[in-house]
Amino acid sequence: MAEPAVNTTKQITDEGLVKGASKLTPEKIEQVINSVIKAETGARLKTYVDICVHCGLCSEACHFYLSHDNDPKFSPAGKVKQTIWEILNKKGKVDAEFIKRASEIASTECNLCRRCAMYCPFGIDIAYLLITMRRICHKLGVTPQYIQDTAHSHSATMNQMWVKDDEWIDCLMWQEDEARGEIPNIRIPIEKEGAEIYYSVIGPEPKFRAQLIYQAAVIMHAAGVDWTMPATPGWDNSDMCMFTGDFEMMARLKKVHYESASRLKVKKIVMGECGHAFRSVYDVGNRALGWKMPPIPMVHAIEFYYELIKDGKIKIAKKYQKPVTFHDPCNTVRGRGLHEMGRFVTNATCEKLIEMHPNREHNYCCSAGGGVINCGPPYKMTRVDGNRIKAEQLFAAKAKGAKTIIAPCHNCHGGLEDIVHHYGLDMDIKFLGDIIYETMEKPE
Amino acid sequence: MHDIYNFVSGPLVWVSFVLFIGGCIYRLISMAALAKKKDPVVYDYMNLRYALRSIFHWIIPFRSENMKRHPVFTIVTFAFHICLILVPLFLFAHIILIKESWNISWWFLSDSTADVMTLIVVGSCIYFLVRRIVQPEVKFLTSPSDYLILAIVAAPFITGFWTYHQFAGHKVMGIIHILSGEIMLVAIPFTRLSHMIFFAFTRGYMGSEFGAIRHVKDW
Amino acid sequence: MKKKIWTLCSVFVAAVAVIVVTAYSQENVKSVQDSAFKTKMRPGAVFLHDEHNKKAEIDDCGTCHHVYKDGFKVEDETSEDRECSECHKIDGDPVPLVTKYHLRCKGCHEEKKAGPIMCSECHVR
Ligand code: HEM
Ligand code: HEM
Ligand code: SF4
Numbered sequence: 066m067a068e069p070a071v072n073t074t075k076q077i078t079d080e081g082l083v084k085g086a087s088k089l090t091p092e093k094i095e096q097v098i099n100s101v102i103k104a105e106t107g108a109r110l111k112t113y114v115d116i117c118v119h120c121g122l123c124s125e126a127c128h129f130y131l132s133h134d135n136d137p138k139f140s141p142a143g144k145v146k147q148t149i150w151e152i153l154n155k156k157g158k159v160d161a162e163f164i165k166r167a168s169e170i171a172s173t174e175c176n177l178c179r180r181c182a183m184y185c186p187f188g189i190d191i192a193y194l195l196i197t198m199r200r201i202c203h204k205l206g207v208t209p210q211y212i213q214d215t216a217h218s219h220s221a222t223m224n225q226m227w228v229k230d231d232e233w234i235d236c237l238m239w240q241e242d243e244a245r246g247e248i249p250n251i252r253i254p255i256e257k258e259g260a261e262i263y264y265s266v267i268g269p270e271p272k273f274r275a276q277l278i279y280q281a282a283v284i285m286h287a288a289g290v291d292w293t294m295p296a297t298p299g300w301d302n303s304d305m306c307m308f309t310g311d312f313e314m315m316a317r318l319k320k321v322h323y324e325s326a327s328r329l330k331v332k333k334i335v336m337g338e339c340g341h342a343f344r345s346v347y348d349v350g351n352r353a354l355g356w357k358m359p360p361i362p363m364v365h366a367i368e369f370y371y372e373l374i375k376d377g378k379i380k381i382a383k384k385y386q387k388p389v390t391f392h393d394p395c396n397t398v399r400g401r402g403l404h405e406m407g408r409f410v411t412n413a414t415c416e417k418l419i420e421m422h423p424n425r426e427h428n429y430c431c432s433a434g435g436g437v438i439n440c441g442p443p444y445k446m447t448r449v450d451g452n453r454i455k456a457e458q459l460f461a462a463k464a465k466g467a468k469t470i471i472a473p474c475h476n477c478h479g480g481l482e483d484i485v486h487h488y489g490l491d492m493d494i495k496f497l498g499d500i501i502y503e504t505m506e507k508p509e
Numbered sequence: 510m511h512d513i514y515n516f517v518s519g520p521l522v523w524v525s526f527v528l529f530i531g532g533c534i535y536r537l538i539s540m541a542a543l544a545k546k547k548d549p550v551v552y553d554y555m556n557l558r559y560a561l562r563s564i565f566h567w568i569i570p571f572r573s574e575n576m577k578r579h580p581v582f583t584i585v586t587f588a589f590h591i592c593l594i595l596v597p598l599f600l601f602a603h604i605i606l607i608k609e610s611w612n613i614s615w616w617f618l619s620d621s622t623a624d625v626m627t628l629i630v631v632g633s634c635i636y637f638l639v640r641r642i643v644q645p646e647v648k649f650l651t652s653p654s655d656y657l658i659l660a661i662v663a664a665p666f667i668t669g670f671w672t673y674h675q676f677a678g679h680k681v682m683g684i685i686h687i688l689s690g691e692i693m694l695v696a697i698p699f700t701r702l703s704h705m706i707f708f709a710f711t712r713g714y715m716g717s718e719f720g721a722i723r724h725v726k727d728w
Numbered sequence: 729m730k731k732k733i734w735t736l737c738s739v740f741v742a743a744v745a746v747i748v749v750t751a752y753s754q755e756n757v758k759s760v761q762d763s764a765f766k767t768k769m770r771p772g773a774v775f776l777h778d779e780h781n782k783k784a785e786i787d788d789c790g791t792c793h794h795v796y797k798d799g800f801k802v803e804d805e806t807s808e809d810r811e812c813s814e815c816h817k818i819d820g821d822p823v824p825l826v827t828k829y830h831l832r833c834k835g836c837h838e839e840k841k842a843g844p845i846m847c848s849e850c851h852v853r
């Protein structure tokens with residue numbers, strides 16, 4: 066191809082891919098590919114492949130494509146061409162090297178952000194095609210090492226971070242203690258049967274960001290919410306198995322999650338500010354278990370905060386002074402249309418909101434999602450270089466005065482932090498919870 | 510000449526109509542059955558209201574963000590598709606042939622209008638071709654079959670125009686025209702041109718997912 | 729200036745030629761025309777009446793210039809003095825009359841496997 070060399074990804078060595086690929090034989094590859102295609106795909110895959118008119122109109126949807134100076138290898142359909150089309154054309158007769166590269170493309174050069182589905186005139190679901198590629202790679206044992214390790218943690222402990230059962234309870238009690246320094250009678254109710262709300266978080270919260278649990282407790286307390294958290298596995302709503310293509314494990318994870326909530330007979334699940342976990346609980350995991358919609362009503366924190374503020378349960382004492390910009394996490398906008406609620410909360414808590422463009426359901430992904438950030442250090446630059454366009458968007462917001470980025474999603478935080486550092490943006494990144502905690506009227 | 514003409518305008522027309530209509534029905538039914546067996550979610554999540562909402566947004570020019578980003582392409586593709594479908598259905602020559610054979614007829618375009626519309630189709634095909642060669646993101650996706658399909662679509666219009674204007678060799682061209690029209694019809698259910706049959710379903714499904722489940726627009 | 733004069737001259741000559749040819753063909757029919765067709769979509773079909781009939785060995789005028797009564801052809805009666813459209817009324821939609829003409833000419837050609845059958849063979853530009 067005639068593309069300049071700078072546009073091709075640097076050779077990255079990933080233990081998981083190298084080891085996994087070294088164990089493959091042509092027979093095994095062919096057998097696995099064809100069995101997945103035959104047993105697990107059907108009308109959708111066939112129609113999407115049959116009718117794509119190769120028009121390239123989806124290209125400009127993708128931040129990877131835009132950030133690589135319109136390199137066609139990074140266009141949505143271009144990535145499908147290098148993966149799914151090829152294995153279908155060759156009927157599974159591809160070599161280990163091909164699988165390695167296909168795994169890399171599907172797992173680290175696409176965030177499954179579904180922006181392209183809004184740009185293809187046929188609504189071809191590229192993310193579905195690329196997750197199917199990941200599924201095949203999973204079954205072949207060729208998945209990037211870091212995310213596979215996370216998936217292992219999920220299967221061993223039912224949470225993402227190897228948090229042991231007692232460590233989880235310890236963490237909740239510790240945060241309760243801490244919070245009592247501020248509000249003496251505050252509680253983090255564990256295992257409260259019949260509570261109104263079951264609050265779930267992602268594994269990294271007890272592991273690295275326990276402060277977020279503290280803040281959530283303060284917000285719940287101030288709003289007078291009847292809430293609880295479980296003492297058993299199921300508390301972690303996150304799901305890397307959904308992104309490695311380990312759908313069996315994904316279903317088990319969601320099962321423990323819903324089951325712990327129904328054991329506590331709660332009315333509703335509220336989940337912390339995480340995008341991918343929301344996708345897993347609201348949209349994907351439930352389907353794997355045979356539920357059209359989640360068996361228990363559930364909302365993302367954005368919607369929960371929106372209701373608290375709208376109903377006057379939380380009052381804002383003094384608005385956040387620095388001008389902010391709002392990053393729409395794909396999984397809450399293209400996954401649930403929460404953009405206006407996010408803005409409502411932001412406007413209620415901040416003096417000034419400066420929009421990035423495009424925004425709302427047309428936002429550019431942070432390039433961390435879809436499990437890409439979980440593929441770890443080897444792929445850090447893949448996503449940072451692959452999202453120059455986000456940096457440009459942020460620079461434009463900054464030029465208009467924005468100092469703080471609000472991103473109501475854990476992955477977005479991680480992704481945006483790397484972008485902010487690498488491109489020298491020098492902006493703070495905050496959750497909505499951080500802002501509410503900072504600006505709300507707190508009970509004595 | 511009589512024998513060839515009678516053959517291409519008689520039995521072959523039947524063959525092509527049967528393959529075209531039968532093929533479309535077959536593709537639809539077999540895809541519906543496959544979906545029932547392997548992708549039952551499609552039935553569970555298809556939602557008429559949101560499917561139609563999405564389809565309407567995508568069949569009206571400039572209703573989607575992407576169409577606004579590509580004004581020239583949008584105008585060309587709408588003009589192309591509208592002319593492509595209207596000309597063969599409402600061309601006077603076609604109507605007369607149908608009337609002669611089956612004694613049914615309907616409204617028709619004036620020959621001069623049809624002539625301009627034919628040129629629009631041919632011009633659009635040239636635009637698509639140039640785009641395919643020149644624009645890297647389209648070129649990267651292009652395989653020889655894409656050129657072939659473009660040729661299959663352009664052929665009845667070029668040959669029809671040729672015959673109508675009685676350029677050199679128009680008698681032979683008339684025969685080639687009929688053949689190329691038949692090839693195009695047959696190609697619809699069995700190539701990427703099947704996007705004609707499946708457009709409403711893929712669009713509708715994505716519209717349903719985005720509208721009913723994700724509460725967000727998809728245009 | 730010289731060029732302009734030449735152009736004018738040739739237009740004049742051409743116009744005269746057309747008028748002469750048209751007048752002549754009133755006598756010896758060279759094309760099929762029907763005044764019912766108000767806007768002409770195609771040139772009238774080329775048709776050399778006498779030569780055609782000699783070659784096709786048609787003696788009975790009623791073969792084409794027929795007269796029908798109550799759905800039956802009236803033998804011994806012919807209609808050379810009338811236009812087809814006097815019976816085959818047009819009522820706004822030319823398609824039925826066009827089809828009548830086509831079936832009369834093309835239909836017979838198909839049957840006899842002789843004579844023109846494609847649009848451009850009759851509607852010569
Ligand atoms: C299936 C059998 C078909 C037959 C028997 C047929 C027959 C004809 C005939 C007799 C003409 C008139 C030529 C003349 O004026 O001398 C014509 C013109 C034309 N036909 Fe067809 N046709 C067929 C299929 C198609 C198809 C599938 C298409 C397009 C998709 C098509 C597009 C056209 C066009 C564009 C013209 C010329 C219009 C113009 O420039 O004024 N035809 N066809
Ligand atoms: C209702 C029916 C149809 C719909 C909704 C439809 C829709 C589309 C759409 C959305 C595209 C994508 C790119 C673009 O916008 O141009 C497309 C491309 C195309 N369509 Fe259709 N189409 C229909 C019928 C047909 C038919 C009947 C044909 C030909 C027989 C056709 C030929 C083509 C071609 C050749 C392209 C590709 C242009 C390129 O090479 O980039 N379409 N169509
Ligand atoms: S990253 Fe997003 S826009 Fe790009 S291909 Fe993947 S799903 Fe599509």
Ligand code: SF4
Nearest residue numbers: 117118120121123185
């Ligand atoms: S926009 Fe849709 S049809 Fe066009 S190349 Fe992309 S996926 Fe294929």
Ligand code: SF4
Nearest residue numbers: 340394395434476477
């Ligand atoms: S991390 Fe955030 S922006 Fe990125 S994919 Fe997830 S939800 Fe989208």
